[in-house]
Amino acid sequence: MMLDMEDRLDIYQKMLQIRSSELKMCELFKKGEIVGHMLPCLGQEAIPSTLAKVYAPDDYLVTAHRGGGHYMAKGCDFNAMWAELYGRATGTTKGRGGQIHLMDMSHFAMTGNAVVGQHWGIATGAGFVARKRGKIVVAVGGEGSTNRGIFHESLNMATVQKLPILYVVEFNNNQMGNTCEETTAGTRIANRAFAYDIPGATVDGNDPDAIYSKAIEYVDHIRSGKGPCLLECITGKWTDSVSNIRQLPEVLEKIKSPENDCIARFEVKLRAEGILTDALEKACKNRAQEMLQAALTFAQNSPLPNPSDGMDDVFSQPV
Amino acid sequence: MMLDMEDRLDIYQKMLQIRSSELKMCELFKKGEIVGHMLPCLGQEAIPSTLAKVYAPDDYLVTAHRGGGHYMAKGCDFNAMWAELYGRATGTTKGRGGQIHLMDMSHFAMTGNAVVGQHWGIATGAGFVARKRGKIVVAVGGEGSTNRGIFHESLNMATVQKLPILYVVEFNNNQMGNTCEETTAGTRIANRAFAYDIPGATVDGNDPDAIYSKAIEYVDHIRSGKGPCLLECITGKWTDSVSNIRQLPEVLEKIKSPENDCIARFEVKLRAEGILTDALEKACKNRAQEMLQAALTFAQNSPLPNPSDGMDDVFSQPV
Amino acid sequence: MKNMKMVDAIREALREEMLHDEDVFLLGEALGGVQGGSFRVTKGLDEEFGKARVVDTAISEAAIGGVAVGAAAYGMRPVVEIMFGSLMPLVADEIHNQAGTLHYVSGGKINCPCVIRTCNWMRIISGPHHCGNIDALWVNSPGIKAVAPSTPYDAKGLLKTAIRDNDPVIFLEYSPLYTKTGDVPEEEYFVPIGKADIKREGKDVTIICYATTVGDALESAELMEKEGVSVEVLDLRTIIPYDKEAIRASVEKTGRVVIAYEGYKTGGVGSEIAAFIAEECIDSLIAPVLRVACKDVPNPSNSILIENISIGKREVIDAIRRVME
Amino acid sequence: MKNMKMVDAIREALREEMLHDEDVFLLGEALGGVQGGSFRVTKGLDEEFGKARVVDTAISEAAIGGVAVGAAAYGMRPVVEIMFGSLMPLVADEIHNQAGTLHYVSGGKINCPCVIRTCNWMRIISGPHHCGNIDALWVNSPGIKAVAPSTPYDAKGLLKTAIRDNDPVIFLEYSPLYTKTGDVPEEEYFVPIGKADIKREGKDVTIICYATTVGDALESAELMEKEGVSVEVLDLRTIIPYDKEAIRASVEKTGRVVIAYEGYKTGGVGSEIAAFIAEECIDSLIAPVLRVACKDVPNPSNSILIENISIGKREVIDAIRRVME
Numbered sequence A, B: 001m002m003l004d005m006e007d008r009l010d011i012y013q014k015m016l017q018i019r020s021s022e023l024k025m026c027e028l029f030k031k032g033e034i035v036g037h038m039l040p041c042l043g044q045e046a047i048p049s050t051l052a053k054v055y056a057p058d059d060y061l062v063t064a065h066r067g068g069g070h071y072m073a074k075g076c077d078f079n080a081m082w083a084e085l086y087g088r089a090t091g092t093t094k095g096r097g098g099q100i101h102l103m104d105m106s107h108f109a110m111t112g113n114a115v116v117g118q119h120w121g122i123a124t125g126a127g128f129v130a131r132k133r134g135k136i137v138v139a140v141g142g143e144g145s146t147n148r149g150i151f152h153e154s155l156n157m158a159t160v161q162k163l164p165i166l167y168v169v170e171f172n173n174n175q176m177g178n179t180c181e182e183t184t185a186g187t188r189i190a191n192r193a194f195a196y197d198i199p200g201a202t203v204d205g206n207d208p209d210a211i212y213s214k215a216i217e218y219v220d221h222i223r224s225g226k227g228p229c230l231l232e233c234i235t236g237k238w239t240d241s242v243s244n245i246r247q248l249p250e251v252l253e254k255i256k257s258p259e260n261d262c263i264a265r266f267e268v269k270l271r272a273e274g275i276l277t278d279a280l281e282k283a284c285k286n287r288a289q290e291m292l293q294a295a296l297t298f299a300q301n302s303p304l305p306n307p308s309d310g311m312d313d314v315f316s317q318p319v
Numbered sequence C, D: 001m002k003n004m005k006m007v008d009a010i011r012e013a014l015r016e017e018m019l020h021d022e023d024v025f026l027l028g029e030a031l032g033g034v035q036g037g038s039f040r041v042t043k044g045l046d047e048e049f050g051k052a053r054v055v056d057t058a059i060s061e062a063a064i065g066g067v068a069v070g071a072a073a074y075g076m077r078p079v080v081e082i083m084f085g086s087l088m089p090l091v092a093d094e095i096h097n098q099a100g101t102l103h104y105v106s107g108g109k110i111n112c113p114c115v116i117r118t119c120n121w122m123r124i125i126s127g128p129h130h131c132g133n134i135d136a137l138w139v140n141s142p143g144i145k146a147v148a149p150s151t152p153y154d155a156k157g158l159l160k161t162a163i164r165d166n167d168p169v170i171f172l173e174y175s176p177l178y179t180k181t182g183d184v185p186e187e188e189y190f191v192p193i194g195k196a197d198i199k200r201e202g203k204d205v206t207i208i209c210y211a212t213t214v215g216d217a218l219e220s221a222e223l224m225e226k227e228g229v230s231v232e233v234l235d236l237r238t239i240i241p242y243d244k245e246a247i248r249a250s251v252e253k254t255g256r257v258v259i260a261y262e263g264y265k266t267g268g269v270g271s272e273i274a275a276f277i278a279e280e281c282i283d284s285l286i287a288p289v290l291r292v293a294c295k296d297v298p299n300p301s302n303s304i305l306i307e308n309i310s311i312g313k314r315e316v317i318d319a320i321r322r323v324m325e
C-alpha cells in the first residue's frame, strides 16, 4: 500500500511540527528558560510522523525515552506538552515527569520512560489489552534498548501469545556516545526477528514512503491475528540530549541537506511529484509555527505547581 | 573430528556413573534417606559426558540448576557431592547448597544455580577471565532458561567482546510442566544465534558422536578467538525433580529402549562397532557401582555440620 | 462459614474476581495444565476461564512484570505470579521504577491496578535461591503496597481488595501457610489494605508480626499466659503502608514491643516498624524494642543449619522474657 | 597532601588499583571514548589501559551484573559501573541472590571480589527514573557490603579497599559530591570498610549521616553551635555492615540522635540504624530517634516539587531543635 497525497502532506506537517518544537526546546534550554532532562528526536522526525498514519487514533503507542516526536505525532495535547517542558501545573503530567515522561492516556500514549528498554515489557502488557479490545500496539525504542533482555523476553512472549504488536526500532547507531560496533552484535537489529520466526525488516527510516509501505504491511499481518512484527528504521539523531548540544546552529546548517535531513529530502520528493509548492510549504511552516506559538503562550501563562502538589498521587487514593 | 575408541568408552563410563548416581539419588530421596531440592538429569547423560571430551580439565564450566551430570562429568569431587546430598559437613559446599548448588572450583566448575538463566551472565563473566587466561567457558542451560533476557544480553556481549564461550542448550522441551509450544517462539533455540551472527546448530543430544563433532568444531572456532557459538542438544529428561517421581521403576522400564535412552542407544552402537563386549559392559557398570558405593560410604560416614557452622562464610572474613 | 485451607481461599478469591470482572486475568509460569501453579493455587482456573485469561508464560520474570504494568496502565487488572519470593529481584525495576512511579509521574492520570503474587518458601530445605527472604524489598518503594496475610480469611479478603485496588499490590504467600485451615464466610467480603488486626488482646507485651510469625506469636502468647504474662498479638497483615495507629495504640497500652518477622533482621520490615516506634512512641516504651528475625545469612539447604538461623516460638518467647525483665 | 575533586579521587583509586593488579578491570556503559563515563569518572582510563580493561558494553545491566559475579568467581576483580542508582533494581538478582550468596553457598570456597559502582543523581531535575533513591536496596541482603563516602579522601580510600576486598561491595557515588574538593594524601592509603568517622565532635546531639547529608550535617552543626548546641556528626561511610560500636559510643555520649539520609524515609537506611538504637541503646536515649529523610514520593522532575520532598540543612536543624526540646 502507498500513501496518498493527503496523508503525505499530513506527515510533512507533523514532521514540521516536531522539528520546530524540538528546535525550540533546544533553544530555550540553552537559554536556561526551561530546565530538566530532555531528549530531542531531531533528525528522526520521519518515523513518528509516518507511524501516525499506520495506527488508528485509539491504538496504543508505547515508546522509550525519546518519545517526544511520537507524543506529538499521535496528536497528544501539544499545549500540555509545552506546559510540561516549562514545569507548569497544566503540564501533561502536572509538571512532574518532564520531557522524558510525556504521556497522554486520553490518546492511549505512554511515550515516556527513562529506564531504557522497560517500555518493551510495558508494550507487551498493553498487547494483552489490545488483543482483547481489538486494537494494536505500536512499540518504539532505540537500537540500544534492544540489547536489554526485556526486549527478547517481550518478543518471545508476544509471539507465543500472538499479541498484536508492531515493534519498531529507531536505529541511529548511537547510545549515549557508544556506537553499535562497540556494543551490538549482528548486522541488523531486524535479524533478531529470526530468533522468534516472526517477520522482520529494515527500512530507510528517513523516508516516510519506505517506512509506511513496510509498516502497513506488518500492521495488516498483526491485525489479522498473526502476532508481532519487528521493523527497524535506519535514521540518524542529531543530538543526544539538550545538554549535549554545543553549537546547534552549525550542526543544523551542515545537515540541512537532502542526504541527511529527512525533512529536506521529503520536500524534494514532494516537490518533484508536484505535491508541494512554495506557497504550500510556507503555509505548512506557518502552521507549525502558529501551533508552537500557541503552545508556548499557553505554557508561559500557566501556573507553576504548588510545592505541596508534589505530595499528591503517590497512590490513587490517599492511604 | 571424531571420537576415538578410548574417548567413547570414557564417555560411556561417565554416562553410567551419572545414571547410577542420579538413580540412587531418586531412590534415596523416595526413601526419605536424603532430603532437599534435587534435579536429576536422567535421560540427558550424553550431553555432560560428551562435553567433558570437548573442554580441557582447566577450562571453565558454568551450568544452570540441572548441573549434577556436568559436575560429575568434569571429574569434580564425587565423594563430596554425595556428602552434599546427605547434608554432611564434608559436602562440596559444606552441606549448605545441596544438589542445586553443586560447585567445585578446584575443577573450575560452577555447576549449580537455582535462579534459572542467571548462570548465562555468570558464564559471560567467566568468559572475560577465560579470554585473559587462554581458556574457554562451556555454559550449559535448559531451553527454558534461554527465554530469560539475560541469555540474550549474554550472547550479545560475548559476541561483541569475542569471548571464548560455548553456549550449550539442553533442549528437553519441558520447563516445570510447560512445553515450548506454550512458552517459546521460534522453531529452534539455535536460531537465536542468527540474531548475533554467530554460529548456531542443533544436534541430537542423545548421541555422543553427534554432540562431539559439532561441539569440537565450535570449540576450535572459539579457541581461535572468533567468539562464542550456540549449540542446541535435543534430549529428553525423564524427571523434573526428585519429588516429582511417582513411579520411577515403571518409567525406567518403559524408556530403557534405544529410541529413548541415550545409554541403551550408545551401547547398541558401541557393540555394533565391536567396541563394547559383554565383559566390558559389565566391567564398566561394576566400576560405576563401585564409585557410587565408595561415595555413599564416604558420605554416610561423614559428620553432619554443627548448627553454628551455618553462620560462617557470609563474608570471606568476619566483619 | 466454611472451613478451608489458605490455598483454596486464595484460589476462591481469584475465581470470584475473575467472574466479577472480565478484565481480571492471570499470568505466570506453569499456572495451568497439570502443574496448576507450583503450589496448586491456580489449579483448574485455566479450564474454567481459558488460556487467554490464565496465561502460561516462558521463564521471563521481567516480561511478566512489564506485562503487569502495561496491561494495568491500559485498563485491565492483571494478577501475575512470580513463582517464588527469591525471584522477586528479577522484577525489581518493574516494581520500584515502573509500577511504583506510574500513577505519580503521569500526574495522577494513569492507574496501575496490578497484583503481583509470589510465594515464600521459608522453613523449607531448598537453599538460598529458593528460600531467600524478600519481604522487605518494597518497603522503601513509594507507590507500592504489600500485604502478607496469616489466615485463609485474611488471604481471601485481602486478595479481593488487592485486585480491585487501583494501585500495584504485592501479595505475599508463604508455603507453610497454604495448608493451614480457617473459617471463611460464605458471603462476599473484603479485608482492607493498611489495617492491622489484633489477633489476640493482651496488656503486657505487644508482638508485632505477620504471615508465618503470627502462628508463632499466638502459640507463644498461650504459653506465656501460663507464666502470667499477657501478650497482645498484632498481625500487621499489610506490610506497607503499615497501620501506624494500631501500632501506636497497642504500644501505648503495653509499653513493651517484640517485632517478629521471618526475614533477615538487618534492614527488614521490623526495622522500619522499630524505627517508627522509636520516633513516635518512645515515651510509651518501658523496654527496648526487640526484633526477632532470621539471622543475616543466606538460607542454607540443610535443616540443621536452617534451624540455627531462623526463628520460631522459642525465639519469640525468649524475646518476651527479655522485655519483661 | 593534594587538594582534589571527588571525581578525580575516584579515578585515581581506579587507576592505582589497575596498575597494582592486572586482574582489575572496568566494565560498563560508555566508560571510554568521548563520554568517559556519564560523569567523566573513567575519562582517559581506556586510553591508558586499553579496551580489554575498560570495557564498554551494551545497555545490558543484568549482564553487567552477571559479569561482575562470574569474573570475580573465576579470579579477576571486576569493577563495574551501573550508570545511575535508579538502575540498580535491574541488577538486583545479581546482587542479592548471586553475589550475596556465592561465598556462603559455595561453602566458603568461592570468593566474589567485585565492586559495583553507581552514581546517585539526587537533587537534580531528571525525574523518578534517574533520581530515585536506592541506598537501602541491599541493607537487607546478607553477603553484600555498601559504602557511600562523603569526601574525596574517604572516596579514594574506600574504593581502593573495596577493590581489594574479597567480597562484593556496592560503591555509591552522588553527583552533587563529584565536584566537592578535599585533601588527599600523596602516598597510598586505605580507608577500612565498616568503620564510621566522627566528622565533628559534639556532646548534645548525634547526627548520623553519610554521603550528601554529611555536608548538611556539618553546616547545621556550625549554625547550631551559635545557639549553644554541640552537635556530633557521625559519618557512617559504610552503610552495611554499619559501625555499631561507633553509633553506640556516640549515642551513649549525647543521648539524642537525628539520622539524616537522602533516601525515602520509610524502610530506609536510617530505619535500620534507628531500630538498632531502639534495640540496643534505648537506655541512653533522652529523646525520640528522629529520621530526617526524603518523603515517600517518587522524585519529580521539577525543582519546586523536589524542594518540598527532599532534605537539606533546614530539615536537619529542625530535627536538632526537636530533640533538644
Ligand SMILES: Cc1ncc(C[n+]2csc(CCOP(=O)(O)OP(=O)(O)O)c2C)c(N)n1
Pocket: A065, A066, A114, A115, A116, A117, A141, A142, A143, A144, A145, A146, A170, A172, A174, A175, A176, A237, D029, D059, D061, D083, D087, D090
Ligand atoms: C537501563 C538504562 N541504562 C542506561 C541508561 C542511560 N541511557 C539513557 S539514553 C541511553 C542510550 C539509549 O540508546 P538507544 O536505545 O539507542 O536510544 P537513543 O537514545 O539513541 O534514541 C542510555 C544508555 C538508561 N536510561 N537506562
Ligand SMILES: Cc1ncc(C[n+]2csc(CCOP(=O)(O)OP(=O)(O)O)c2C)c(N)n1
Pocket: B065, B066, B114, B115, B116, B117, B141, B142, B143, B144, B145, B146, B170, B172, B174, B175, B176, B237, C029, C059, C061, C083, C087, C090
Ligand atoms: C528465574 C526462575 N524462574 C522460575 C524458576 C522455577 N523453575 C525451576 S526449574 C524451571 C524450569 C526450567 O526449565 P529449563 O530451563 O528448560 O531447564 P530443565 O529444568 O528442563 O533442565 C523453572 C521454571 C526458577 N528457578 N528461576
Ligand SMILES: [Mg+2]
Pocket: A142, A143, A144, A170, A171, A172, A173, A174, A175
Ligand atoms: Mg540509539
Ligand SMILES: [Mg+2]
Pocket: B142, B143, B144, B170, B171, B172, B173, B174, B175
Ligand atoms: Mg527444559
